Amino acid sequence: MAGHDIAWPHLELSGFDAGFSEEELAIQQGVHRFAAEVMRPIARELDRMAPEQAYEPGSPLWDFHRAFAKLGIGPETMAGMEPRALARMESLVISELGWGDVGLAVSAGAGEMPIRAALGSGDPELIQMCEGRIGCWAATQPDRGSDGLLLYGEERFPGAKGNVGNLVARFGADEIVIHGQSSAWVSNGYVAQVALLDIAADYGEGFHDDRGNAHGCNIVVPLDLPGISKGRPLAKLGKRALPQGEIFFDNVKVPRRWAVATRDDYAIKHAGAWAQAGTAMSHVATGLARAAFELALAYANERRQGGALLADLQLTQYRLGTMGAKVEAIKAMARHVAEYTKCSPRPHPYFTAAGKAFCNSEMFAVVNEALQLFGGVGLTQEYPIEKLLRDARAMQIEDGENNLLLMHFGFLMTRLNRLEGWGQP
Ligand SMILES: Cc1cc2nc3c(=O)[nH]c(=O)nc-3n(C[C@H](O)[C@H](O)[C@H](O)COP(=O)(O)OP(=O)(O)OC[C@H]3O[C@@H](n4cnc5c(N)ncnc54)[C@H](O)[C@@H]3O)c2cc1C
Known part of the structure; x- marks a missing residue:
């Protein structure tokens, strides 16, 4: 076949994709333009600023949120779409936002968590409370990190009870009293105007059921109520465009009707919110992996060493081929998780968790190798790749x-095998 060149393959912005509808392509290109022209310059600026200035009124962060609101791609717009089409559309939109900047992409996504819960409840009062306001999802606390995500009692250390944490709700007949503090990690925490709380609850008989599980609840709360205050904005290694910080509640009273999940439906709604977040994080990782890969490709086509462009050296081609294959695999996994989560009759957040972990750790490998390909200059602020590496690092914990x-996914598979017979010969 030597010498019989065939035509270069068809590619979309997102790589080796085919069969997008005209609407999907138009939306993908529109969001890509927004990511290139609005998100990247703003994120670069915020990355260099001290947190005290970066998130103050009048900072470029607010220009981003105003411009994002005008895009019209929020959950209200996508409501009513058929699940498979919605999964596909979200994968295109969120990965382009991740390509633009992962910090701002999460600021936009976390910002929608309260309105998603409000729309799910169908309560006009809650919807109005969230519309046009920046939201956050307050689930972790100083003493309640990974263990807030446990779904099964048998995953706890033997003898341990469900962790109640530092921010709790006490339910009365008509009102709820909220007291304590969130972790400093709440995305948008420093700037949010409304929160979806995902916290432990006492319905009158203590925080635990008779098996030691902590009761939970989800409550939508506007953050300008008396008794609510914020901590300092978090200064951190990566994702510096994303404002984070603690939220304090001093015996804040809210009406019981603001609770969107209580004792009986909490577990399923907690699982749903977590699966939504994990799916989005997989798409965001897809965008970041591609952004780093594109930088490496461009650099390989301009840097000369040993008398040749890096791109013409076979070792470099092998390294780029390995990275490119990972970029496509991350995208495929993210879309698979999204489709299963939206279309399965019984999705499960531990599968979404597997997708988040896979997409993010493979993404980190791609970004790290992209920086390696730059050699020494990759470490300097003159080139954009060092920021991407710092951003990618934060996503391994987020x-x-x-x-x-x-570990959760492994637990799930062992139980499906032992108790449901899945995978047995
Ligand atoms: C960029 C970013 C954005 C975030 N956004 C939000 C947000 O919007 N809302 C929110 O509520 N939170 C948010 N978080 C918090 C995030 O969910 C937590 O940081 C994460 O769940 C880990 O909790 P932790 O930091 O308390 O670590 P820990 O739970 O203390 O874990 C510390 C170490 O111990 C290990 N470990 C923990 N438990 C076990 C165990 N059972 N067995 C073995 N090892 C264990 C962990 O693997 C980890 O390596 C965000 C975090 C980041 C970094």
């Missing part, structure tokens, strides 16, 4: 630390 997520 939304569940990767090892822990895979």
